[in-house]
Structures are given as C-alpha cells and as structure tokens.
Amino acid sequence: MSLMIEVLREPWADEAIPLPSYATVGAAGADLRANLPPEIRDQGVEIQPLCRVIVPTGLRVAIPAGYEMQIRPRSGLALKHGLSLPNTPxxxxxxxxxxxxxxxxxxxxxxxxxxxxxxxxxxxIAPVVQAVFAPVDRLEETARGAGGFGSTGRG
Known part of the structure; x- marks a missing residue:
C-alpha cells in the first residue's frame, strides 16, 4: 500500500539532500535527513548529553486527512550514540x-x-482514529481495576 505525501522544500534547503525514503522494500519508516541552513552546514549541529536540539529537515509536508506522521528514532543511532527523541514518537x-x-x-x-x-x-505514516469522549457516572469493572505502573508483575 502506498500513500502520496506532498513535500515542499524550504527556500534555503539544499536540493541535493534526498527527500524521505525507505532503505529497504520492507521498511516501515522513511529516513529523514538533516538539511542544515547554509550558515551551519560546514560545522554541523552538536548535541550535548541531556540537551535538546531541533534539527531541521528543510521540508514541509502535507499529510492526508485521516493520517499522521510519526517521527521515531533510528535504532542504530540510539545504540551507537545514545541519540533519541525525547517525545518519541x-x-x-x-x-x-x-x-x-x-x-x-x-x-x-x-x-x-x-x-x-x-x-x-x-x-x-499511520492512520488516525479520532475518538468521541463521553462522560459517564462510572466505568465497567475489570480484573485489573485501578492497578497502574508495575501492577501486572515482572517477567
């Protein structure tokens, strides 16, 4: 299954940087690349431990209604460098x-x-379901009840 995502490059963006693309036929995620403004292209962007930085892609996208784009970490960068997204996805x-x-x-x-x-x-890219939230006087009981974090045990 495929879905058309319209992509607009920022006026300053480097057109030599590829648009998002899938590395393999079975890949679920399309790779996003850093497309840095001209004034910092040579030095790059340094991220210190526990600091947060927004890295530009040089892109704007139009996601069709009924879908969202989830931004997720790359596993290799997480393993090798500890690079992640604090709000993942x-x-x-x-x-x-x-x-x-x-x-x-x-x-x-x-x-x-x-x-x-x-x-x-x-x-x-994932489908989105918008729920209707309805106020009630009480909720149906379940075996778990109000048990929260760690309540189902270990292992």
Whole structure:
C-alpha cells in the first residue's frame, strides 16, 4: 500500500539532500535527513548529553486527512550514540504545514555531532482514529481495576 505525501522544500534547503525514503522494500519508516541552513552546514549541529536540539529537515509536508506522521528514532543511532527523541514518537498532524524539525537528545555521556545530510530519524505514516469522549457516572469493572505502573508483575 502506498500513500502520496506532498513535500515542499524550504527556500534555503539544499536540493541535493534526498527527500524521505525507505532503505529497504520492507521498511516501515522513511529516513529523514538533516538539511542544515547554509550558515551551519560546514560545522554541523552538536548535541550535548541531556540537551535538546531541533534539527531541521528543510521540508514541509502535507499529510492526508485521516493520517499522521510519526517521527521515531533510528535504532542504530540510539545504540551507537545514545541519540533519541525525547517525545518519541513525535506526531505531525494532518493539518500542520510548518517546518519539519526533529527534536533530538543524547541520552549517552558524550556529545554527538550531526552533519548536513545525515539520516537523523524515521517517519512512519499511520492512520488516525479520532475518538468521541463521553462522560459517564462510572466505568465497567475489570480484573485489573485501578492497578497502574508495575501492577501486572515482572517477567
């Protein structure tokens, strides 16, 4: 199954940086790349441990109604460098038309420098169901009840 996502490059964006693309036939996520403004392309973006930085992609997207774009970490960057998204998955709503930036953090102990064109995250397109929230006087009982974090045990 495929779905058309309209993509607009920012006026300053480097057109040599590929649009989001899937690395393999079975990939669920399309790779997003850092598309840095001209004034910082040579030095890249350094992210210190436990700091947050929005890394630009140089893109804007039009997600069709009924879908969202989920921004997820790349597993290799997480394993090798501790690079992750503090709000994973990030959500791009179908009615958002602003710049597509990726909020990144380093959960390791060493700073990470991202370079112009680096693959920085994955975009997964997913269907959205909007619920209708209805007030009630009480909820149906379940075996779990109000048991929260850790209430179902370990292992």
């Amino acid at each position: 990030g959500t791009i709503d179908s009615d958002y038309r602003g710049p597509l930036g990726v909020l990144l953090t380093v959960i390791g102990t060493e700073a990470v420098t991202l370079h112009h064109g680096d693959r920085i995250a994955q975009a997964v």
